[in-house]
Amino acid sequence: MIFSSVLFLAVSALFANVGLAQVAGTHTDLPRWCGKAYEPGSPSFDPTGESIPPPASPSQLLYVQVEPRYSIYVGSEITGSFIVDATLSKYFGSKYESLINGIPKLQELLFSIYVKGSVLPLVVNSVQVNSTDNLFDFPLHLLGSPQLEPYSITLSGVSLDGLQKFSATTEIFYLPEKSTGSVTKIDNLNGGLLFRGAGTNNEFQSVLPYGFYGDYSGYFEVNNSNVQAYYDQGFNVVHLVTSFVDGPLAPTLDYLDEIGLKFIYDMRGSFMNLTSVAYQVPLVKDYDSFLIYYTGDEPDGWEYALNSTTLAYNLITSLDKYHPVSLVLNCQDFYYEDYAAGADIVLQDTYPIGINATYSIPFDTYCNFTHGDCGCDNCVGSLFDVSNRLDDLATYQEWLGEWRKPLWSVLQAFDGEGYWQRLPTDLETWVMALLSFNHGAKGITSWIYPSTNALDAAHGAIAKVVTKAPVEGFLTGAQPVKVNVEGLESLDIAYWSVGSQIMAIVASASYVDLRVDVTVELPFAVRAIESSPWGNVTWELVNGNLHTQGLAALATSIIILQT
Incomplete structure (x- = not known):
């Protein structure tokens, strides 16, 4: 988010006045976002606060x-x-x-x-x-x-x-x-x-x-x-x-x-x-x-x-x-x-979407793991930034040994x-x-x-x-179960199992059409495609697996299957 040094100081004063404790990070005298200084000429330093796995x-x-x-x-x-x-x-x-x-x-x-x-x-x-x-x-x-x-x-x-x-x-x-x-x-x-x-x-x-x-x-x-x-x-x-x-x-x-x-x-x-x-x-x-x-x-x-x-x-x-x-x-x-x-x-x-992941345009300075604010913390400017963040948070929660949130x-x-x-x-x-x-x-x-x-x-x-x-x-x-398609890293696929029915979701993060046959091998035999509530992908069953001839750029599909 964009903000000014004046706003940073105002926010700091707010929680100080409420009597809260436990200040986050270091270099608290500097305007920071996610623990990192973001103004031109500000120092680069470890923001601290990283989640780490417990000792094995x-x-x-x-x-x-x-x-x-x-x-x-x-x-x-x-x-x-x-x-x-x-x-x-x-x-x-x-x-x-x-x-x-x-x-x-x-x-x-x-x-x-x-x-x-x-x-x-x-x-x-x-x-x-x-x-x-x-x-x-x-x-x-x-x-x-x-x-x-x-x-x-x-x-x-x-x-x-x-x-x-x-x-x-x-x-x-x-x-x-x-x-x-x-x-x-x-x-x-x-x-x-x-x-x-x-x-x-x-x-x-x-x-x-x-x-x-x-x-x-x-x-x-x-x-x-x-x-x-x-x-x-x-x-x-x-x-x-x-x-x-x-x-x-x-x-x-x-x-x-x-x-x-x-x-x-x-x-x-x-x-x-x-x-x-x-x-x-x-x-x-x-x-x-x-x-x-x-x-x-x-x-x-x-x-x-x-x-x-x-x-x-x-x-x-x-x-x-x-x-x-x-x-x-x-x-x-x-x-x-x-x-x-x-x-x-x-x-x-x-x-x-639409970010420069390495250079902060508002503040005219660089972004990396120890400095800067580019609007998406430690992102690369990919659609997968969204799913990667969800995976990260799930991992941090697992490391705490607590029930998942x-x-x-x-x-x-x-x-x-x-x-x-x-x-x-x-x-x-x-x-x-x-x-x-x-x-x-x-x-x-x-x-x-x-x-x-x-x-x-x-x-x-x-x-x-x-x-x-x-x-x-x-x-x-x-809960979703992930499925990988070898050689097609731009595809993200998962399925959900409820009773005798399966729902699969396919999302392509590729900005170009995939002009290859796509086969989704599921860990069970599929008897029939019941419906496709979302998307325009034409799927067929080949040897019990989902198959389609190519995928359009950024294609998305939801399929209900009978096992």
């Missing part, structure tokens, strides 16, 4: 984790579920002996799951070593009565031969029923959201959010017909760039409730003022169309205090346990652990500010969107609406497909 163990480790299937349960629900992973890791867990006296041991683990204070197990079962995503149901009433505080959970187990013990802990929220407004929960298995509120008939329904950050004062506040026009384009969520402290907001939110358009509540300008946060949460939490909170807008770029997002998160979740908290990170790798600690959902806003993408739908010399095309927009889904994104909110008529329409076209059946069910109901 010299021996194989067994890492057992237990996590509730959903981030919260409410009083009207009857059945809960735990996810149990038993992975072989080089970073986390306890030593695992796969051989006993030279004989392979049985690869099965017996376990019980208890709630603190009870001798009655919630679950008694077993899992295979090096397996993940094992689901085990239990009656929620065994936890006790619904309450605002979490229940403490312990998993205890032993190898089938009885020689090795293991354990894991977690917490589960079993909340009192909410009688007013919406409820949003995270699916800890697949990373999607379940929403109960406007338009769901009081039932939890999966949702794949696709929409825009919205210009409120200049567009959406003007009249409700602008809100309706946005909704009619196919978007199911809007991120209004405003808050209750900026002026009247209730009339617009009332209209969102009326039409069933979900919204993200933005506290970018006030999340470090905890008094203001405490004022705003009660005003927003009971709207029927309220989806999630949003606090830090690129806190890593601005180098806000490292504990700023966590302080806001702790306060918000003490006042409202029924909605997740999100934020967006702009840097490739600048104190990820600290800033991401303040969110349930992490967004990334990589903007690679859902990731979303913020796509570029603008130009200017000195960094971005042109707008994305509609084809580039669709490639960036499908790259995001292929690399695990569970939502997309692009910057900023209204864009051009062409880009608004391009986003609306794909939103109408990915937010509805059958595509939405795959994106929220499973």
